[in-house]
Amino acid sequence: MASDRVVIVGAGQGGVEAAISLRQKHFDGEIVVVGDEPDLPYQRPPLSKDFIKGGGQLRGVQLRDGSFFAERKIELLLGRSVTAIDRASKSVRFENGEVMSYGHLVLATGSRNRKLRAPGLDNPAVLELRTLQHAIRLMERLPSLGKVVVIGGGFIGLEVASLLRAQNVEVDVIEAAGRLMGRVVSHATSDYFRAFHLQHGVRLHFGVTVESVEYDSEGCTVLLSDGRPLRADAVLLAAGVVPNVELAAEAGLHVENGIVVDERLLTEDAAISALGDCASYPSVQAGCMVRLESVQNAVDHARTIAERLTGDAKRYDSLPWFWSYQGDARLQIAGLAAPGDQEILRGDPESRKFSVFLFRDGRAVATESINDPGIHMLTRRLLSAGVEITPEMACAPDGELKALLKSS
Numbered sequence: 001m002a003s004d005r006v007v008i009v010g011a012g013q014g015g016v017e018a019a020i021s022l023r024q025k026h027f028d029g030e031i032v033v034v035g036d037e038p039d040l041p042y043q044r045p046p047l048s049k050d051f052i053k054g055g056g057q058l059r060g061v062q063l064r065d066g067s068f069f070a071e072r073k074i075e076l077l078l079g080r081s082v083t084a085i086d087r088a089s090k091s092v093r094f095e096n097g098e099v100m101s102y103g104h105l106v107l108a109t110g111s112r113n114r115k116l117r118a119p120g121l122d123n124p125a126v127l128e129l130r131t132l133q134h135a136i137r138l139m140e141r142l143p144s145l146g147k148v149v150v151i152g153g154g155f156i157g158l159e160v161a162s163l164l165r166a167q168n169v170e171v172d173v174i175e176a177a178g179r180l181m182g183r184v185v186s187h188a189t190s191d192y193f194r195a196f197h198l199q200h201g202v203r204l205h206f207g208v209t210v211e212s213v214e215y216d217s218e219g220c221t222v223l224l225s226d227g228r229p230l231r232a233d234a235v236l237l238a239a240g241v242v243p244n245v246e247l248a249a250e251a252g253l254h255v256e257n258g259i260v261v262d263e264r265l266l267t268e269d270a271a272i273s274a275l276g277d278c279a280s281y282p283s284v285q286a287g288c289m290v291r292l293e294s295v296q297n298a299v300d301h302a303r304t305i306a307e308r309l310t311g312d313a314k315r316y317d318s319l320p321w322f323w324s325y326q327g328d329a330r331l332q333i334a335g336l337a338a339p340g341d342q343e344i345l346r347g348d349p350e351s352r353k354f355s356v357f358l359f360r361d362g363r364a365v366a367t368e369s370i371n372d373p374g375i376h377m378l379t380r381r382l383l384s385a386g387v388e389i390t391p392e393m394a395c396a397p398d399g400e401l402k403a404l405l406k407s408s
């Protein structure tokens, strides 16, 4: 019956988790997950970490095997895309004109790589790393690559830079801002990773953009905005992402840096939810609308929506957390920092194991841990429980932080 059919648009991390959670919560209506990629649903984080290093083992990236979905009566429509939503008739239209009605629609359309306008960057030779097919292509090209220009000094650009250096590929990273991962991490963490990548032979170029890329039979020349030309065998674009919101916008839903949802992750249409990379939601921690790009965010959104659809509506208030592995440096983030937060170091970056505590109005709002998983887990639990961590506590012995947790 259409009225109890949940259609999920997007077979990524969040869309699949929504389907699985619905079944775990004993939802017994139809579940249809539509994904425009051809592959069985997979996780993206390994693509820039172990997948290529390990020779492209699909089992290490797939979220579940095909039989898992069949056994749970989750219908997967892969290589298919939803092209329109008709809110009046509560139905979606597919690329082939087929129409399917829904009782509830979950938009889990994720994000796509941001394109840059410079001449030559629209060339099909430009490498990217968003999808499994991108990773397979990069892996296939790898043996012929001696020198790569990576555009973007964010998480993915830097993870790829580490991966390439581990294969002895020369790497130039072009970063328009003045520091690495500047949008999302503290100065102390940026500084650590700057030194880390330099030590590993990555050439870093700050405050410059790419003017053009010209190709020839030997490779390409990347012209920087300061006039310097860089020779390379390939260019990899990792300049951030944009949310896939067009479907929602064309259906008249409110879109503003993401599909706007309320604290229950519902759009202004009571029959449509949105989650993950494509959703802009009111964050309890930030006190404003945020749109996050992380596995935790997509998965926890999905679970909250599944709970609501099975009768247990709650405000979404999970603490955001994130990780990025760059070579053997493991960065883990708990909470949400913002520019201007006070930074307090716990431990010594020289020891390669330390954390940065971020404070706003005298209260910890986030921590960044480098090769320091114990402090990450501890502070994640403290921040999740709403325990106040003062600047004095940032450098207190582990035992005192643990005691704080116990007493909470």
Ligand SMILES: Cc1cc2nc3c(=O)[nH]c(=O)nc-3n(C[C@H](O)[C@H](O)[C@H](O)COP(=O)(O)OP(=O)(O)OC[C@H]3O[C@@H](n4cnc5c(N)ncnc54)[C@H](O)[C@@H]3O)c2cc1C
Pocket: 009, 010, 011, 012, 013, 014, 015, 034, 035, 036, 037, 043, 044, 045, 046, 047, 048, 080, 081, 082, 083, 108, 109, 110, 111, 129, 130, 131, 156, 244, 247, 275, 276, 277, 278, 292, 293, 294, 295, 296, 298, 321, 322, 323, 324, 325
């Ligand atoms: C290389 C890489 C490394 C990453 N590493 C980390 C990490 O270390 N830690 C971390 O927390 N996060 C990491 N992320 C981010 C994380 O993977 C994303 O935040 C997460 O996948 C978001 O899940 P999602 O379900 O919102 O979207 P996605 O996983 O992007 O899935 C959305 C899917 O919907 C499809 N779609 C869009 N429109 C339609 C349509 N109209 N019809 C049908 N299908 C459609 C898209 O093609 C896509 O397959 C990484 C991402 C990448 C690319």
